[in-house]
Amino acid sequence: MARATAPARKALTTAIAGTLAFVMFFPILWIVVLSFKSEVDAIRAPLQVLSSGWTLDSYGAVQERSDYFKHFWNSVIISLGSTFLGLLVAIPAAWAMAFVPGKQTRNVLMWMLSTKMLPPVGVLVPIYLLFINFGLLDTRIGLVVVLMLINLPIIIWMLYTYFREIPGEILEAARMDGASLREEVLYVLTPMALPGIASTILLNVILAWNEAFWTLNLTASRAAPLTAFIASYSSPEGLFYAKLSAASVMAIAPILIMGWFSQKQLVRGLTFGAVK
């Protein structure tokens, strides 16, 4: 018998969930509100902030002071580039681990994931020195490579989970039908895993888009993505709440919109394997 849920109880849990969601969303909402205020109004008490007048001045000022679109394109190139480069490495890796598992496969997976447990600052100096030596500082290609490496364990792990759901017999059938390894991956495995690959791409684009540690430390101006664009407004010159908020809204809007339209795919990606 299904568990009976009293209407009152249902209303209560809905209210609690709604409150929690609001609390979590509030900082973003507040940033949006502040971005439409003048600098003077933005630092007032919350109620006064709400009752003060609305303005687009901050957006104008931000666009005037720094080139939004340059940063935007840097973000797009870095996040998409690192994700697709990652896929090129991860699809064969995940294929091998899912369909030709060896005794050490699980250990290799754990080892790869364990690299995510290392605090990035621990390898900042060596990577920084490598960047200097190879002339990669403040270049987009340098960031593409670093972010690809940072997210690679997650890409491989996600794809591995998806691939394991694909029956091995289908790949064997392809092999019997004369498909080479490349054809097997291209015509059979990839199309079948497309939903999984799509979720993986989405999640990794978001991770790369929001990545701030490496992008801030390894860029100056030319390759600086939107994270650096935001950071430039929490400056030593003083606190510019309204402009900082406007910059933040401009930085997160694209990824928020993308996330909104691909919600279903994302949720499926994150819960895959749990309910099949």
Next chain:
Amino acid sequence: MGRITLNNVGKSFGAVEVIPPLDLTIEDGEFVVFVGPSGCGKSTLLRLIAGLEDVSGGQIRIDGADATGLPPARRGLAMVFQSYALYPHMSVRKNIAFPLRMAGMDKAEQDRRVAEAARVLNLTDYLDRRPGQLSGGQRQRVAIGRAIVREPAAFLFDEPLSNLDAALRVGMRLEISELHERLKTTMVYVTHDQVEAMTMADKIVVLNAGRIEQVGSPLDLYRRPRNVFVAGFIGSPRMNLITGPEAARHGAHTIGIRPEHIRVSDDETCIWKGEVGVSEHLGSDTYFHIHMAGRDEPLTVRAGGDVDLYHGDTICLKPDEAHIHRFDEKGHRIE
């Protein structure tokens, strides 16, 4: 052509020997069934022939040429899997054409072969559907279609009917047999269902723990099982195997008698006497499970449909002496 010979072919996974070295010849055009209980190595043997597993030793020859090291696609064999293994993202047409496309065949010839296969398998109306929109039987036909378009030297079937319901299974069994009649191509068929083996095979290979117990025609195996394992495995219901004094009376360690070779007699001159346990009335036949003194397992007896005996009745049995199989302590047949 499709003559397959295995010379000393064996398979081990690590230290575990799944198939001890064995020899087997499958003649061109033959319908050979590998049968045995779960885990007997029959599927592994098929996969060795297919090239999906590497042999640990020995040689596989197809039409005289050494195929041991060849990748699956270059052996000229086609395989039908238990799970159908269709490509879910492709239409039926594309599924069937896939091996032709991989072979780089020109489009017109692909279309011709796909149309022909679809006609033979009654799939013409379903060519533009996806596998997910088909029933189990139709899916299996698509899998067979994908195999026949290649015009292979031999077909390999890995328990192709075990995912189908009973009624469909009988139908597909006939279809595969008819296909063999028409194509005259070598077929190697793996099943754990001895009824499938008996009804379809030209030659049955009975496997147990990776070893070949007996190779022969279905009736050969039925009439002259070489050992106790084959005697017990082939035939449904199972052959009754009896040890002890009754066997000793026949000069054997074990004797076997099939359910249809025991007569129910109503006179008092019965040779074996027992009490009726469960009786299965099938209409045409009745199977009685008879409990006899000194025997743990009930004795199965096949009688006509009109024998009216029920649970608890005492029954008189007469074994047909001419059909008693005798086996020694090692389980080998005594002639």
